[in-house]
Each structure stands twice: as structure tokens, then as C-alpha cells.
Amino acid sequence: MKKNLGSAGELFPQSVFIVASYDDDGVPNAMNVAWGGECTRNEICINIGDHKTTDNILARSAFTVAPADAAHVVEADYFGMATGRKTNKAEKSGLTFVKSEFVDAPVIEEFPLTMECTVKEVQDWGGEKRFIGKIVNTQVDESMLDADGDVDFDKMRPLIYDSTHRVYRVVGDVVGGAWDAGKALM
Amino acid sequence: MKKNLGSAGELFPQSVFIVASYDDDGVPNAMNVAWGGECTRNEICINIGDHKTTDNILARSAFTVAPADAAHVVEADYFGMATGRKTNKAEKSGLTFVKSEFVDAPVIEEFPLTMECTVKEVQDWGGEKRFIGKIVNTQVDESMLDADGDVDFDKMRPLIYDSTHRVYRVVGDVVGGAWDAGKALM
Numbered sequence: 001m002k003k004n005l006g007s008a009g010e011l012f013p014q015s016v017f018i019v020a021s022y023d024d025d026g027v028p029n030a031m032n033v034a035w036g037g038e039c040t041r042n043e044i045c046i047n048i049g050d051h052k053t054t055d056n057i058l059a060r061s062a063f064t065v066a067p068a069d070a071a072h073v074v075e076a077d078y079f080g081m082a083t084g085r086k087t088n089k090a091e092k093s094g095l096t097f098v099k100s101e102f103v104d105a106p107v108i109e110e111f112p113l114t115m116e117c118t119v120k121e122v123q124d125w126g127g128e129k130r131f132i133g134k135i136v137n138t139q140v141d142e143s144m145l146d147a148d149g150d151v152d153f154d155k156m157r158p159l160i161y162d163s164t165h166r167v168y169r170v171v172g173d174v175v176g177g178a179w180d181a182g183k184a185l186m
Numbered sequence: 187m188k189k190n191l192g193s194a195g196e197l198f199p200q201s202v203f204i205v206a207s208y209d210d211d212g213v214p215n216a217m218n219v220a221w222g223g224e225c226t227r228n229e230i231c232i233n234i235g236d237h238k239t240t241d242n243i244l245a246r247s248a249f250t251v252a253p254a255d256a257a258h259v260v261e262a263d264y265f266g267m268a269t270g271r272k273t274n275k276a277e278k279s280g281l282t283f284v285k286s287e288f289v290d291a292p293v294i295e296e297f298p299l300t301m302e303c304t305v306k307e308v309q310d311w312g313g314e315k316r317f318i319g320k321i322v323n324t325q326v327d328e329s330m331l332d333a334d335g336d337v338d339f340d341k342m343r344p345l346i347y348d349s350t351h352r353v354y355r356v357v358g359d360v361v362g363g364a365w366d367a368g369k370a371l372m
Contacts, residue, residue, distance in 0.1 A: 166365065
């Protein structure tokens, strides 16, 4: 039996992206963004309302995106609760913000993987901004790689935001191979 | 120790969206899309290259999006392997395509949750199209709801695409509450 829920579309696993940026004075900031995703292989899109991060990215034309991991769920959630307009979240989080080698934005050392982006385009979305970031470099902690040099999600344990129950979850078991499971119907 | 991977950004959990549409003759089709996500609470964005689905959406200005679930990993993967230009994938999949009550696109009955969308905007992305869909209605199978009427991912078991190992995974354990875990730092 199907039930209609109206036009709310928040009903599938979302990412937990930690977006880091500098303000005009070079003060680092970080926020937690659930609405975003990959546009193409080398672009990432994030939607942000009126936040300190929005001002920072417009000022510096750069940001970094780290998918939050289970080991830092407290810090990741904190970045979503506090506001950079009133608090130095970088300092209070205890995490290490260092200048990216490639873009004018900070990398948070403790997160296992970070995408370093320049702003390719800014779109208006009815009061929000949609930033299209060109990924200049992705850096990963070597301890997260498998024997083939690929990122191992069982080691990294990236978080997923379950919006219906407002909880963070990890990635679960493998249930099939891509370009493989479907062979049964080919 | 950090390693630079260059500009490839496909290194975080992606969705498995089954996008369904009709062609000019009313033949239903479905494809598997990993690049997409929520734009705002009532909009969904999907990036598609040159596919039958692209033609269909341009022709009908509508599509539906169902996050694939573990129970249908074979069909979901098949929709990504076969091409609608040469095959009637809807027929071959054995799934049930019915006309949406709200938009000019099919709903695949067996998927537990479907977002029914009209096209709000089409953007060009260097050879690909980025479709911005306005979610007109989201329908869900009542058996996927918890006692409060919220979607329960443990029941639904939506798939996530692990692009580094090209496998489908389910959503895993809860590791913290949103607007809760971070209180330790407030």
C-alpha cells in the first residue's frame, strides 16, 4: 500500500560534508552540509543558505570538502550546530586547520579525505547559493587505502545523514557488484 | 601520511537513483544514476550524459526517481548496464511500470519510495545535461514506515554506490545523533 508524502524529497541517504573556508581576515571556519553531491567526476556542488561559510566562499572563491567520518562524529555535528558568525568553531573543535597547498581554503588534517576546490560557478537558488566547485586535488590519508591504492570505506567509515531519524550512520555491507549483479538479466 | 589523488572526486558514498521516463511513443525506460542529489528540500538534481533517458526527459519534461533498495539490486544494476536505445529494459526487468498520478512519467511499483518530478530547469554541463526536478510528490510503501510514520532505512535498505570498489552497499549502523552528538563541544 503506497502513501503520498507530498513534495518533501529528503528521503534518501545524504552525505555529511564538512566544508571549510577562510574569511577576509584569514580566520578558518567549517560547516556541516547535507545538501550537495557530485556534478561530474571533477566537480562538486553544495547548496548553502545564509551562513558565514557563504560569505567566506564568495570572498575567497575556494573551499574544501571533507566527507565526515565516524571517528569525528562529535566534531562534525558540532560544525552543524554552532555558527561561525559568533564562534571560532575551528579553535573550539580542537581540530587542525592548515592552508591547502592548492586552493585558498583550509584542510582539516584529522579528516581522512579532503577535496580541495576552487569556485567554478555560483548559482542563486531562491535565497540560497549553489556553489559549483572544481576539484583541484583530493587528498587522502594513506592508512585509508587498500592494497590496490583505492579508498577503503570500511577503513574510512564515512558518515551518512539519515534525515528521517536525524542520525548519522556508517556505510554498511556489500550486497552486490556494479556492472555485475545485473548480468542475470542481460 | 597524506597522498594526493589529483582531481578525481568520486570518493564518497553516492546514491543509486533509478530514473524512469517515457519516450515519445509512451515506452517506459529506466536508468541507474549515481551523480545526483538534493538541491533544496523540494528539488532533486541529476546529471546524465547522452542516453535514452535524456531524450525522454527533454521530450516529456518529467521523470521519477526511486532510490534503489537491496531487494532489487539485480534490476537496479541491470538498468545501469543495458541501454534503452536498443532494449526495452522495462519489459526485460520484469518490474511493473505504471503511469504516475502526478507527472508524465512512470512509477516502478516494486521500489519502496519514488519521487515524482517535473523538470524545472535543464543546464548544460559540457556534453551532459543537469536536470533540476521539482518534486511534486513522494510516494512510499507503507511497510517502510516506522511507528511515527517516518521512513525507516532499516526496513527500506536503500543502496549506496561505493565507487572505489564498484559495489553496492546498504546503509549501516547509527553512530550518533544530529544536533546531539556535537553538544559535547557547545
